[in-house]
Amino acid sequence: MRENKMISTWRSIKAITTYQDRKYIYFLGGLSFLVSIIESIGISLVVPFIALVQRPDVIFTNRYFSKFATTFSLDTKQVIVYLGIILIAFYIGRALFNTTYYFLLHKFSSEQKHKITVGLFCHYLRMPYKDFLERNSSVLMKNIDIEAAYATQLILHFLYLFSEFLTILLLYSILIYVNWQITVFLTIALVVQIFFLEKCISPLAKSMGEQRTRNNKVFWRVMKDSFANFKMLKILSRQEKTIQQIENVSKSLSRSNAVGNSIGIIPRNFLETTGIVVVITIMICSVYFYGNATSIITTISIFFLALYRILPALNRILTSYNQILFTYPSLEIIADEFAKKYDDLPDNSIEFTSQIELRNVCFHYASDKPILQDVSFCIPKNSKVAFVGESGSGKTTLIDLIIALYTPNGGQIYIDNEELTPDFYLNWRKKIGYIPQDIYLFDGTLAQNISLCLHSDEARIIQVLHQTNLFEFFASREGLETKVGDGGVKLSGGQKQRVGIARALYNDPEILVLDEATSALDEATEKKIIDEIYNISKNKTIFIVTHRLSTIQNCEFIYEIKNRNVRKFVLSSD
Ligand SMILES: Nc1ncnc2c1ncn2[C@@H]1O[C@H](COP(=O)(O)OP(=O)(O)OP(=O)(O)O)[C@@H](O)[C@H]1O
Numbered sequence: 001m002r003e004n005k006m007i008s009t010w011r012s013i014k015a016i017t018t019y020q021d022r023k024y025i026y027f028l029g030g031l032s033f034l035v036s037i038i039e040s041i042g043i044s045l046v047v048p049f050i051a052l053v054q055r056p057d058v059i060f061t062n063r064y065f066s067k068f069a070t071t072f073s074l075d076t077k078q079v080i081v082y083l084g085i086i087l088i089a090f091y092i093g094r095a096l097f098n099t100t101y102y103f104l105l106h107k108f109s110s111e112q113k114h115k116i117t118v119g120l121f122c123h124y125l126r127m128p129y130k131d132f133l134e135r136n137s138s139v140l141m142k143n144i145d146i147e148a149a150y151a152t153q154l155i156l157h158f159l160y161l162f163s164e165f166l167t168i169l170l171l172y173s174i175l176i177y178v179n180w181q182i183t184v185f186l187t188i189a190l191v192v193q194i195f196f197l198e199k200c201i202s203p204l205a206k207s208m209g210e211q212r213t214r215n216n217k218v219f220w221r222v223m224k225d226s227f228a229n230f231k232m233l234k235i236l237s238r239q240e241k242t243i244q245q246i247e248n249v250s251k252s253l254s255r256s257n258a259v260g261n262s263i264g265i266i267p268r269n270f271l272e273t274t275g276i277v278v279v280i281t282i283m284i285c286s287v288y289f290y291g292n293a294t295s296i297i298t299t300i301s302i303f304f305l306a307l308y309r310i311l312p313a314l315n316r317i318l319t320s321y322n323q324i325l326f327t328y329p330s331l332e333i334i335a336d337e338f339a340k341k342y343d344d345l346p347d348n349s350i351e352f353t354s355q356i357e358l359r360n361v362c363f364h365y366a367s368d369k370p371i372l373q374d375v376s377f378c379i380p381k382n383s384k385v386a387f388v389g390e391s392g393s394g395k396t397t398l399i400d401l402i403i404a405l406y407t408p409n410g411g412q413i414y415i416d417n418e419e420l421t422p423d424f425y426l427n428w429r430k431k432i433g434y435i436p437q438d439i440y441l442f443d444g445t446l447a448q449n450i451s452l453c454l455h456s457d458e459a460r461i462i463q464v465l466h467q468t469n470l471f472e473f474f475a476s477r478e479g480l481e482t483k484v485g486d487g488g489v490k491l492s493g494g495q496k497q498r499v500g501i502a503r504a505l506y507n508d509p510e511i512l513v514l515d516e517a518t519s520a521l522d523e524a525t526e527k528k529i530i531d532e533i534y535n536i537s538k539n540k541t542i543f544i545v546t547h548r549l550s551t552i553q554n555c556e557f558i559y560e561i562k563n564r565n566v567r568k569f570v571l572s573s574d
Pocket residue numbers: 133365366371389390391392393394395396397398
């Protein structure tokens with residue numbers, strides 16, 4: 001089970017990392033092997049040195065010490081001084097190497113966080129519009145921020161686990177070589193303890209991880225909904241209820257984080273106690289049976305030193321293992337997200353010189369509920385086309401099909417004689433200026449909101465401001481630098497709508513789509529703007545979705561959407 005978890009973790013890590021990243025992980029694995037060797041050498045060197053300082057005559061009995069002394073013609077004191085200096089230099093080198101290793105480890109982890117965050121954001125932007133509508137944007141934001149951070153932590157813990165495992169393996173080899181009986185005794189004590197610790201801790205870490213993921217989802221959703229419905233919250237005086245909801249989720253989150261993060265400390269305390277108990281027991285037994293512990297003092301020193309390194313390493317293995325369980329749901333979420341393949345659309349050029357034709361187009365959101373069936377019509381270029389119909393009849397859906405946000409479930413759309421397939425979507429959309437009913441303005445300047453970029457063409461903006469009757473209003477403010485507020489809160493509904501129209505006109509598109517775009521305006525302003533749009537759109541194809549028939553009197557084609565199909569609609573003369 002445990003092995004399976006590690007294998008599935010590695011598989012998920014593979015799914016969210018590139019080949020280059022994995023090569024770097026192997027490199028870090030190699031470095032961690034060197035770290036383990038250095039740790040083992042460090043411990044193996046200290047004990048003989050202590051023995052030498054304790055009994056300098058060892059120089060004459062030990063062949064390595066005597067060879068060192070004769071090769072460099074050193075006396076006893078000089079041997080101790082030089083070996084001491086070598087040992088100090090070794091430990092300084094070890095500290096530098098370990099620091100570099102941990103720096104590289106954390107650098108890699110931070111870079112992974114950056115890559116996953118940006119990668120996920122780009123991945124989501126590539127998502128087809130229909131799929132995006134199925135998702136809750138607060139969940140997407142949570143994944144990009146919180147889950148990406150936890151998934152990165154998991155990669156770090158995976159590397160810790162590997163590195164500490166190697167260190168323990170090498171130190172254990174030394175201990176077995178020094179005294180296998182004590183090593184076996186120590187191992188049994190530690191293994192039994194680890195077994196019981198893990199029986200209690202691992203399920204807790206796992207359930208805390210799942211609880212955290214669940215709560216985070218609710219937390220972000222409530223946050224998003226509250227800010228999006230701020231006005232309604234105020235009017236309905238529901239702040240208290242929302243605060244209560246956030247408080248409950250946040251409390252539960254802090255509880256699972258507190259437990260999840262602190263279970264790492266539990267193994268250390270128990271393991272340290274066991275290690276000390278084992279060594280002291282051996283010393284007591286030695287004194288009890290042999291009268292003193294002098295004969296095994298060197299062995300005990302090695303065990304003390306080795307445990308000094310092994311116990312923190314064991315603790316880190318357990319901590320990392322539990323952290324992997326705690327953060328595994330996040331890794332799974334990120335891996336699942338990346339597993340959804342969203343193709344980069346090619347930008348194949350499509351010509352629009354004569355007409356748009358729909359041939360038996362069918363569309364559904366859910367297969368058992370068709371929205372449009374066998375819709376066919378043909379629109380010559382530069383026509384003005386209106387779609388009318390009851391609310392929910394499918395006007396916006398039809399428009400979304402024409403502007404290539406959706407792909408028909410049946411039938412085809414032709415632009416001139418070319419079928420509008422996904423290969424042309426990107427190019428086709430560039431020809432379109434879209435004005436929705438709900439314009440979203442971001443917290444920036446008027447110029448940024450119209451051009452949707454940082455460097456805008458001022459002359460063009462002024463032109464579209466004139467066309468949308470906005471110039472005078474903004475001229476009396478701070479001109480193009482006027483701040484519109486988050487969501488355009490500093491503007492009236494009608495002004496917001498007109499900024500949306502200006503935004504669509506800015507790129508001088510071949511096709512203009514107005515989806516209830518003027519519904520927030522009073523009739524006089526609406527007429528003025530629609531007339532202006534018609535005026536400047538002689539060489540544009542216009543699609544208008546509307547409930548107000550007065551706005552479509554100049555349209556050459558008026559279609560009513562009814563019973564999942566379209567039919568020509570005739571405006572009554574009065
Ligand atoms: N993303 C979606 N998932 C599932 N069903 C949807 C989705 N979007 C719209 N619908 C359904 O499709 C039908 C047509 O919706 P659409 O928005 O196209 O109508 P409409 O004619 O533009 O309505 P309105 O005039 O009220 O804006 C409606 O019954 C609606 O509930």
